[in-house]
Amino acid sequence: MTQHAPLIIDIAGLTLSKIDRQRLKHPLVGGADSVCPQLARPCPAHRAV
Numbered sequence: 001m002t003q004h005a006p007l008i009i010d011i012a013g014l015t016l017s018k019i020d021r022q023r024l025k026h027p028l029v030g031g032a033d034s035v036c037p038q039l040a041r042p043c044p045a046h047r048a049v
Contacts, residue, residue: 006030
Protein backbone atom coordinates (compact mmCIF):
# COMPACT_ATOMS: atom_id res chain seq x y z
CA MET A 1 0.00 0.00 0.00
CA THR A 2 1.25 3.48 -0.84
CA GLN A 3 1.86 5.84 2.07
CA HIS A 4 0.02 9.16 1.84
CA ALA A 5 0.79 12.39 3.63
CA PRO A 6 -1.95 13.49 6.02
CA LEU A 7 -4.37 16.13 4.78
CA ILE A 8 -4.89 19.50 6.43
CA ILE A 9 -8.54 20.47 6.07
CA ASP A 10 -10.36 23.76 6.57
CA ILE A 11 -13.47 24.01 8.71
CA ALA A 12 -16.04 26.62 7.69
CA GLY A 13 -17.77 28.46 10.51
CA LEU A 14 -17.36 28.65 14.25
CA THR A 15 -18.99 25.33 15.15
CA LEU A 16 -18.49 21.74 14.01
CA SER A 17 -21.23 19.75 12.32
CA LYS A 18 -21.53 15.98 12.62
CA ILE A 19 -19.91 15.66 9.19
CA ASP A 20 -17.02 17.96 10.25
CA ARG A 21 -16.35 15.72 13.27
CA GLN A 22 -16.38 12.59 11.08
CA ARG A 23 -13.94 14.18 8.62
CA LEU A 24 -11.56 15.19 11.41
CA LYS A 25 -11.50 11.61 12.71
CA HIS A 26 -10.62 10.16 9.28
CA PRO A 27 -7.19 8.44 9.32
CA LEU A 28 -5.90 10.48 6.36
CA VAL A 29 -6.63 13.82 8.06
CA GLY A 30 -3.64 15.15 9.96
CA GLY A 31 -5.08 18.45 11.15
CA ALA A 32 -7.35 21.37 10.48
CA ASP A 33 -7.05 25.05 9.79
CA SER A 34 -9.13 26.25 12.73
CA VAL A 35 -8.36 29.93 13.14
CA CYS A 36 -11.42 32.13 13.62
CA PRO A 37 -10.86 35.20 11.44
CA GLN A 38 -12.94 37.34 13.76
CA LEU A 39 -10.84 36.38 16.78
CA ALA A 40 -7.46 35.58 15.16
CA ARG A 41 -7.09 32.55 17.44
CA PRO A 42 -8.19 28.89 17.40
CA CYS A 43 -11.93 28.30 17.79
CA PRO A 44 -12.77 26.54 21.08
CA ALA A 45 -15.24 24.19 19.36
CA HIS A 46 -12.52 23.02 16.97
CA ARG A 47 -10.06 22.28 19.78
CA ALA A 48 -12.63 20.04 21.50
CA VAL A 49 -12.41 17.34 18.82
